[in-house]
Amino acid sequence: MTKRDFLLALNDALGSMTGDERSAAIKYYSDYIDDAGPENLENVLQELGSPEQVAASILADADAAQQAVNGAAAAEASRTMPPPAPRAPGGMPVWAWILLICLLFPVWLPILATLGGLLVGAIGIGIGFFATTFALLICGVVLVCVGIVTAFSAPPLGLLVMGVGCIGLSIGALFCMGCVFLCRTVIPATARFVGRICSRIFRRRQPKTAQG
Structure with a gap:
């Protein structure tokens, strides 16, 4: 070549x-x-x-x-290229969420305060319910023991005290069943409900892919 x-x-x-x-x-x-x-x-x-x-x-x-x-x-x-503006969940910029929260301050603050008061009240009722149950059981046991001791010297009075103690124990047992119901059903259901609300508020939406 x-x-x-x-x-x-x-x-x-x-x-x-x-x-x-x-x-x-x-x-x-x-x-x-x-x-x-x-x-x-x-x-x-x-x-x-x-x-x-x-x-x-x-x-x-x-x-x-x-x-x-x-x-x-x-x-x-x-x-x-300039970096993209930070966006909050839902696709809105952060500054728009901040402005929206400030404008709706007179609306969401009373609602938040009401919900907080209801939550504190519910916690207080639950604590009071548990304390009442404990007090009824302790008082019932004490009254039964006192009635047994008293029955040796004054049988009618001892039987009366024992009867009152048994009534207290019965009411305490009912309250105890209520405590078990609260611990096994109401409290977990409430926790799950609050968790779902929080997850919906703070969960970030996944970006949508373009349809081919």
Whole structure:
């Protein structure tokens, strides 16, 4: 293969490149072959390989260089772009939520105070219920014990005291069943309800993907 045949075949294989790029590549290999001298033409062409192999190497290098340029341009654009404004759950900016909370202050503050009062009152009632149950059981046991001791000296009085103590124990047992019901049903249900409300308030919505 002559130098001319090699360069013509290389030019055809580089058909996907622009005219200037193809001309630069042809000139580079033409000078490279000329620098080797006519006596080394066969060795140089054998070293370079077929025109198709040389063209594939040139096109691969051009693609890699273009990708590097595109990556650098994208990185530069991402550095110069301003960061997105922070958004709160629901897609609204944080400043909009703050403004909305300030404007609705006369509305949500009394509601929040009422809910807080109801919660404190419910806790107080629960504590009082447990304390009453404990007091009834203790008083019932004490009265029964006192009635037993009193029955040895004054049987009618002792029986009366024992009867009052048994009544206290019965009421305390009923209250104890109520405490068990509160611990097993009411308190867990209330905790789950409050947890669901809090999760709905503070949960962030997942971004919607574009429909293809």
